[in-house]
Amino acid sequence: MVAKFVSERNIFFLLHEVFEVESLTGYDYYGEHNRKLFDMTVKEAVKLAKNLLFPIFEEMDRNPPELIKGQVRVHPAVKTIMQQLGEGGWIASRVPFEHGGDQLPNLLADTCDFIFQAANYSAFTYAGLTYGASHLIESFGSRKLYEIYVPHMHVGKWQGTMALTEPEAGSSLSDITTTAEPTDQDYYLIRGQKIFISAGDHDGVENVVHLMLAKIAGAPAGVKGISLFVVPKKRIGPEGELEANDVAASGVYHKLGYRGCPIVQLSMGDKNDCRGWLVGQPHEGLKYMFQMMNEARIGVGMGATAMATAAYYAALDYAKTRRQGRKVSHKDPTLPPVLIIEHADVKRMLLFQRAVVEGALAIIMQCSKYVDLMKVVSEAEKEKYHLLLEILTPVAKTYPSEMGIQSISQGLQCLGGSGYCDDYPLEQYYRDCRIHPIHEGTTGIQGMDLLGRKVLMQNGQAFLLYGAELQQATEDADRFGELRKPARQLKEALDRLQQVTQHLLEVAQGKGAELFLADATLYLEFFGIVTVAWQWLLQGIAVQKALQNGVKKGDVNFYEGKMMTLQYFFAYELPKTLGLEKRLLESDGLTVKTQPEHFND
């Protein structure tokens, strides 16, 4: 029996009862789809995840990529995985019919990605990155670039990557030094180094297509001088054959986790023969890349949610089968030991995990739905969803990443000593998940993005829209007796978030940028908790509606469990904002005042 790594019941609850995916079929663009097809697609994804991805989750970790004679070798299953995901249409599931895709709503396609990530995050990364890179070419590249690269990527024959980071430019992209020298042909000559490139080279595909940032000679300093190029590992030669493009894999990192996927160091132009093709306009590269980066940020949040979800079910399974100790109210040692899920503290740890993973999944799916709506609504409405997506992106990246680690750690704790040993998968999840607060912009970067850019954007319009969404949810919830208390609590937390925001804006005015942003990470944490509380309230509304309509006997525990978890979130998680609020209102500039010398000795 394959262990459980996702809950179909919960996925359908979110898809249909909370986010009403079927409503999208009312728009022309999604008009050819229907509920039955959506459900079949999800079930098909679960099946594929179970048969193809989950069985080698451990094996890929134990046999990490190696660099042998300039070629990164990965687990042989990667080839099969890319083939099956490509040929099965999973890479191109969101792509319009006209380009050969399935034109699925993001809400549904993202759900399938989540299922794949829960089964085997590393394995799915190859496909996820390939879609992201192909989408970038589709959005901003020429027809010719599209025709050369994208069809091969959609079927999983060619790998796509995002190649941004350099040895001296990680969080600070303005400092990249990779150069692009114009030629009299249609290409540029690329020279430079890239590091930490996920799936940057491997033998599971025929070719690797890097979407790479570089600076054209004479470009302005900083991010305004960055251009985007397609830089393939192999280019099309004069006879249409593939020939080497002077991109060398010069190193592969040994990592804590996420070992099924290589992160690679690349060297371009050692022989002065690395060709890159400009995507879109010169110096506009970062703007284009942000499309992929925003998708990737939400993708990271989704991956973190997925890992934590699989870890939760592994911990739950252990708690339901392991006997140990007696309840504190029945200490008689002659009684048999109870299942550890009977202990209140174990239930607390399980509720914590469930509250995190089901709350995080909801916020990811909320973002997916905004992406879908942006495609089909009027221009005015489009801007609304665009702004909501902008303000939610750092939250959707960070809450699952940071809380996913905590959640997995609690899962490991449920297993005690066994959790620390590799006979059980928890230790691997614990290693794997630690990448998420780092890649695609660290938590610190996300905090500054939220407070320093998103909250301010368009005169605070995004923040106002966000507040209105939460306000609406509290009003909707208030119609149900069971939800009156959490609705009031969310309203009150939103008020406090607004006060803190107002206070910080005044700090920005009065004390400058350093102080304003000093605790941006804490602000993001506060914002994240409130956001997930909102998502739990939306789930509560869906539960109450279902209960009003009468639920099947087999569903009673599911809905009651949902309500228990909602209550857990409001009772244990939301109060964490109290301490954050106290700190955020202080603005004494302690961390600004502290000097490097204070860390001597």
Add this chain to the structure above:
Amino acid sequence: MVAKFVSERNIFFLLHEVFEVESLTGYDYYGEHNRKLFDMTVKEAVKLAKNLLFPIFEEMDRNPPELIKGQVRVHPAVKTIMQQLGEGGWIASRVPFEHGGDQLPNLLADTCDFIFQAANYSAFTYAGLTYGASHLIESFGSRKLYEIYVPHMHVGKWQGTMALTEPEAGSSLSDITTTAEPTDQDYYLIRGQKIFISAGDHDGVENVVHLMLAKIAGAPAGVKGISLFVVPKKRIGPEGELEANDVAASGVYHKLGYRGCPIVQLSMGDKNDCRGWLVGQPHEGLKYMFQMMNEARIGVGMGATAMATAAYYAALDYAKTRRQGRKVSHKDPTLPPVLIIEHADVKRMLLFQRAVVEGALAIIMQCSKYVDLMKVVSEAEKEKYHLLLEILTPVAKTYPSEMGIQSISQGLQCLGGSGYCDDYPLEQYYRDCRIHPIHEGTTGIQGMDLLGRKVLMQNGQAFLLYGAELQQATEDADRFGELRKPARQLKEALDRLQQVTQHLLEVAQGKGAELFLADATLYLEFFGIVTVAWQWLLQGIAVQKALQNGVKKGDVNFYEGKMMTLQYFFAYELPKTLGLEKRLLESDGLTVKTQPEHFND
């Protein structure tokens, strides 16, 4: 140059300025010591740690123990380490002169252990366990047992262990099934299985001496029927030679971290020839074992503190040498990048780590000092320190264990992608430290110990004494202008802790044990934060005294840095109690009411 893993400056500050170790020499028992000797001992420990332990920190992780033909093979350095720590007197440093030891105060001996643990936790575990086991024989065993085993253990020739856990009895010791059958000789025949035994077998020593829990046939059920035995791997044969004692190493675990030390599965009596010698009285074993377990719990807290300390200095070193980005108030891309320690968010992460590790070390040293005072004061006073030690033990175990993980994780975050790769040590600390909330009683067990036993013991006497210590500290601090605010904040937090405690005692009366203890883990977290705030205030007092007396120019940054870190703790950490308080006052029994069925689907 060897990287920094401890701060001598901070150690001497705590030893002399906060805990006034020299004052112990005023008691007869410690009368032969003096400050110069203490300081030399610390410097000697640092030197040994640097030369012997730290250089193989990584190597021991990369070459973990293996079970080959029934023998656990460990890194060859283990033999040298045990020899040098043994012959150098480091294992027996606390042992009275009359038994061949150095009769050092625990405060000093623990400080040296801390230094060794910071250099290489796994490597020191062999020695630390050996002392604990020898101390148990010294305290409760017969003279004959002492003479056979202890001298070999003190010099590091024989390994000591604590053998408690069994496949079906981890957190619940009342369920152990290992049996001891009386014979007409001076020994019992032992039969059973033990798992997760640290240093339970290895080839770095001549013999392994297990201090093992077992049940004598006909013993009462539960913990009241547990006896303690010495069960050696090899016993003394008729000619005085070592002969096999039918203790088989049947497995060695593959662990997330802490890989320099094997945890072993043992099988006793497969040939019906495993002899065990009773320590003390029958059925009193758990009481005896608790001496070692309490020492081991504080030892775990110390180890967690030590790892997090070393990780902090590794992160600090990176932050002081890595350039990336610009300050948020000077974004001009033509300016050179700054050291990342210039970024407020990085300083925040470093202050967090420092606040945790220096606060945790203080609480460990506070416990050490109580142990010392218990040895030398009058009976009445002795009870005071005994009770303080009892109530602080779960805190000293758990705060460093739980917060050490957070601290190391923030250290890893300072390094970004490099923190995730094994070119830097952070990923190893991150793996190693995850054992601490598990071994020697999980965090959940510690929470129930604190709230369910320690707070209640002797009609709440321990809790009253604890409150009095904190109260005294706030009064002492109040004399210094700079400390008035944190003193008031601690007083207020103590009041809230007392109110929460009172509330929970009423819950115990009115609603029973299940509800009373349901959130014991959160109570422990609250208690831990308040306790460390107290220790920061004590450090603040020492700083202010030093400043009043005038400090050397080279010390200004140290003292200012201490005050910054104190302020950090009160500004960022203490407010976390607000959310915990809110939850703890609720007592709605949510986790008790939640049923296993609610986790279906």
